Amino acid sequence: MAATALDTLQQQMVPAAGAALLSHGTLAFTLAPAELVPTVRRLRDEFGFDIFLDVTAVDWPAAALRFEVVHHFYSTAHKARVRLKTRVAEADPTLDSLVGLYGSAAFMERECHDMYGIVFRGNHDLRPILLYEGFVGHPLRKDYPKQREQPLVPYRT
Amino acid sequence: MKMDARTVPIVPATPPSRKDGAFEYLTTRKDELIGWARKFSLFPYPFVTACCAMEFMAVSASPYDTDRFGAALPRFSPRQADLLMVVGTVTHKQAPVLLKVYEQMCEPKWVMAFGVCATSGGFYQNYATLLGIDRIIPVDVYVPGCPPRPEMVIDGIMQLQAKIARSSHPIVTQAF
Amino acid sequence: MDTVFPNPVRPLFGTPLRDDSVIVNIGPSHPATHGTVQIIAELDGEKVLRTDVHCGYLHRGFEKECEDHTWHNLIPYVDRLNYVSALVNDFAYCDGVERLMGIEITPRCRYLRTLLSEYSRVVDHLTCLAAGLMEMGAMTAFLYLVMVRDFMYEHLAALTGARVTYSYGRIGGLARDLPAGWLVRLEEILVQYEEFVARVHALVDRNRIFIDRLRDVGVITTADALSFGCTGPILRSTGVPRDLRKDMPYLAYAELDFDIPVGIKGDNYDRYFVRMREMDESVYMIRQLAQMLPEGPINVDDRRCTFPDKALVYSEIESLINHFKLVMDGPGVPPGEIYCAHEAPNGELGFYMVSTGGGTPYKVHVRSPSFAHIGAASRMLDGGQLADIVPTFGSINMIGGECDR
Numbered sequence: 001m002a003a004t005a006l007d008t009l010q011q012q013m014v015p016a017a018g019a020a021l022l023s024h025g026t027l028a029f030t031l032a033p034a035e036l037v038p039t040v041r042r043l044r045d046e047f048g049f050d051i052f053l054d055v056t057a058v059d060w061p062a063a064a065l066r067f068e069v070v071h072h073f074y075s076t077a078h079k080a081r082v083r084l085k086t087r088v089a090e091a092d093p094t095l096d097s098l099v100g101l102y103g104s105a106a107f108m109e110r111e112c113h114d115m116y117g118i119v120f121r122g123n124h125d126l127r128p129i130l131l132y133e134g135f136v137g138h139p140l141r142k143d144y145p146k147q148r149e150q151p152l153v154p155y156r157t
Numbered sequence: 158m159k160m161d162a163r164t165v166p167i168v169p170a171t172p173p174s175r176k177d178g179a180f181e182y183l184t185t186r187k188d189e190l191i192g193w194a195r196k197f198s199l200f201p202y203p204f205v206t207a208c209c210a211m212e213f214m215a216v217s218a219s220p221y222d223t224d225r226f227g228a229a230l231p232r233f234s235p236r237q238a239d240l241l242m243v244v245g246t247v248t249h250k251q252a253p254v255l256l257k258v259y260e261q262m263c264e265p266k267w268v269m270a271f272g273v274c275a276t277s278g279g280f281y282q283n284y285a286t287l288l289g290i291d292r293i294i295p296v297d298v299y300v301p302g303c304p305p306r307p308e309m310v311i312d313g314i315m316q317l318q319a320k321i322a323r324s325s326h327p328i329v330t331q332a333f
Numbered sequence: 334m335d336t337v338f339p340n341p342v343r344p345l346f347g348t349p350l351r352d353d354s355v356i357v358n359i360g361p362s363h364p365a366t367h368g369t370v371q372i373i374a375e376l377d378g379e380k381v382l383r384t385d386v387h388c389g390y391l392h393r394g395f396e397k398e399c400e401d402h403t404w405h406n407l408i409p410y411v412d413r414l415n416y417v418s419a420l421v422n423d424f425a426y427c428d429g430v431e432r433l434m435g436i437e438i439t440p441r442c443r444y445l446r447t448l449l450s451e452y453s454r455v456v457d458h459l460t461c462l463a464a465g466l467m468e469m470g471a472m473t474a475f476l477y478l479v480m481v482r483d484f485m486y487e488h489l490a491a492l493t494g495a496r497v498t499y500s501y502g503r504i505g506g507l508a509r510d511l512p513a514g515w516l517v518r519l520e521e522i523l524v525q526y527e528e529f530v531a532r533v534h535a536l537v538d539r540n541r542i543f544i545d546r547l548r549d550v551g552v553i554t555t556a557d558a559l560s561f562g563c564t565g566p567i568l569r570s571t572g573v574p575r576d577l578r579k580d581m582p583y584l585a586y587a588e589l590d591f592d593i594p595v596g597i598k599g600d601n602y603d604r605y606f607v608r609m610r611e612m613d614e615s616v617y618m619i620r621q622l623a624q625m626l627p628e629g630p631i632n633v634d635d636r637r638c639t640f641p642d643k644a645l646v647y648s649e650i651e652s653l654i655n656h657f658k659l660v661m662d663g664p665g666v667p668p669g670e671i672y673c674a675h676e677a678p679n680g681e682l683g684f685y686m687v688s689t690g691g692g693t694p695y696k697v698h699v700r701s702p703s704f705a706h707i708g709a710a711s712r713m714l715d716g717g718q719l720a721d722i723v724p725t726f727g728s729i730n731m732i733g734g735e736c737d738r
Contacts, residue, residue, distance in 0.1 A: 023669070023670060023671065024432050024433075024669075024671045024672075024673070025581075026671075026672050028670075050559045050560075051559055051562050051564065052562055053562060053681065053683060053700050053705075054562075054683065054685070054698070054700040056685060056698040058687055058695070058696050059696075070685065072672055072683070072685070072700065074681070076559070076573065076575045076580075079580040079581055081672065081674075083672060102560055102561075102562070103557065103560040103561040103562075103708065103709070103712075104560065104561045104562030104705050104708050104709075106708060107704060107705070107707065107708035108562075108704075108705075108708075111704070115396070125345070127342075127343050127345075128342075128343075128389070129387075129388065129389050130388070130389040130392040130737055130738070131250070131285075131389065131392065132249065132250040132341035132342065132389070133339075133340065133341055133342060133343050134339065134341075139284055139285070139394065139397055140396055140397060142400075144284070144397075145284075146283045146284060146394070146397050146398070146400075146401060147282065147283060147284065148284050149249065149284050149288075150249065150284070151249050151252065151287070152249055152250070152252055152253050152339045152341060153249075153252045153253055153256050153293050153339070155292045155293060156291070156292060156293060156294075156295070203364070204362055204368075205364075205367075205368035206368045206369050206390070206391055206733065207368075207369075207391055207393075207413070207416065207733060207734055208413050208416035208497060208498055208734060210367075210368060211416060211417060211460070211496075211497045212496070212497060214460070214463070214464070214479060215479065215482075215483055215486065215496075218475065218476050218479040218480070218483070219476055219479075219480060220480070220483065231364070233363070233364045244368075245368070245391075246391060246393055248390060248391060248392055248393060249341075250341045250389055250390050250392065251341075251361065251362075251369070251390045251391070253338045253339050253340070253341060254341075254361055254362050254390070255362070256338065257338050258362055280398075280409070280410070281393040281394060281398065283393070283394035283397055283398060284394060284397070285392050285393055285394040285397075286393055286394065303498065304496075304497050304498065306496065
């Protein structure tokens, strides 16, 4: 059932959404950033993708558009999964937020902002969630050294 | 990040202000008595963060019972506790909280680093983890393990009890 | 002394909404917040007006560590995500890597992984219920459930060598096969489990105090649960029978006979009961699997990921080089990406892995169910009583290692 749902999805979404690829059972679309919210709205309303699983980013430092932001969705009705990939540049890592569509977007986008510095336009609460106030930098970027500590409490002598 | 280092006071040792052998005998007996009472009535503050909590729950429950050692009743207010058991990884975000809890505890107090993450950061040697709680507070007993078996924790408690028994307890001095 | 305690979080609200309401801070070092969550609550007397939930106090940099270690070396790290059911994390991770490599695990390994996943599910639910009931004062239920859990820990230690975090899964199989007598002891433990859980049922199920404390408390609607990405017992307690084991079967679940327990109201009592029933279903599945377990090798015979026999490593040059390469470089995973999800005891645990070839991942991201549920926590806590924060939070089963990674 999932396979037929994904086929229908692929046929209907590809013209607007961009290239699609079936990757290990998940249908992956590559989109332009402007297409993101309309596509997600269609996925939720027309195709029944009611659970927004996660948003994360992959850092490709050598590429012109450095960050590849990846969203995953799940449909409880069709038992199918979809992945949406968009690219943003390092100079302006801004993307539209999904807080208006899904409640889980609030925390997920905060985490992506913490780790990579992706700014979600429309999410007014991008406070650090996994990191702390005063932490400078975005640790999951490839140029952040793993061992660089930023302690809050001075060490004992 | 340049920060001034800090010194954390530990329980000061009593300078031996003996005038005669009888006084020395009395203070030693006093220390032994108080040490005996204190070691068998530890009130732990379980500062629980991570996976070691599973073994902390196991060691508090039957069959590995810390109640046999008098160390079962946790006190979740630092003002009422005397053993700070730091169970699990302490991250830099959690470090101010740990320090605040430690400084709210009254003397005498002891600290047990439960698990290898509290001892040295474990295998999380990265930007997020405090690499050992002894960077910010003094530690009396280190119980390594990931997580330590309950027998190791009990061994740690017994070693702490031996330490308490042989240390001096300056509540009564000659000036009293 | 004047020590400055820097505040690691910025609260959402600083001024109370009303003249007579108070803002209190609960946690992060608190017995009932599982140690690592801070809830800043505004209270009007005993009623909670609004909450601001802060997690992240156990962020240990798992995803950064992933970029520095080989695929094999990450298995201990993956264990410590949801540390109460560590085997499920192992197998979900190994499943993802195996699919990326195109490896099919052996039948014995498949059934054994299913059996151990269900065993871990029982351990997780026992821990969640024990902690939850203890936080409401039922110390006896805690001691009963932790006793059974302890038998299971010792039993798993006989198999894997460790009680809590096992590092037992391997890419392409498992670390070692069952020792002699393991299945006999398994049946003994399951019989004792039934006895102890029957006692807990007798103590809690129709106890007026527990019904008053759990029924209609911490309610979440189905629409809210779906919107906030809730899966697992929380979604099932609202009445939605969604479970990845039935919907997208993996391992040996397609061949097993089991039910999906659902609740009716989405409150704490339903979550308690869903977990109790899920444990019973898991025990039923374990008994079926113990009968179905085929003979055969545990590890797939594939040079790309399985370590060769030690005797061969010491005598043949090919095995020596194979072993060396596997340890130093890691198993070679072809370039690609995958999102592999299993039904963990908390819900959908997903691993999104990106490989650019080679033995070290380019990126591993964990989709953790606890993190999504903490996002929904405010919904369940607002409007309730202060005393309800503790059982509601306990029923969410937020595991810090998984939530904060």
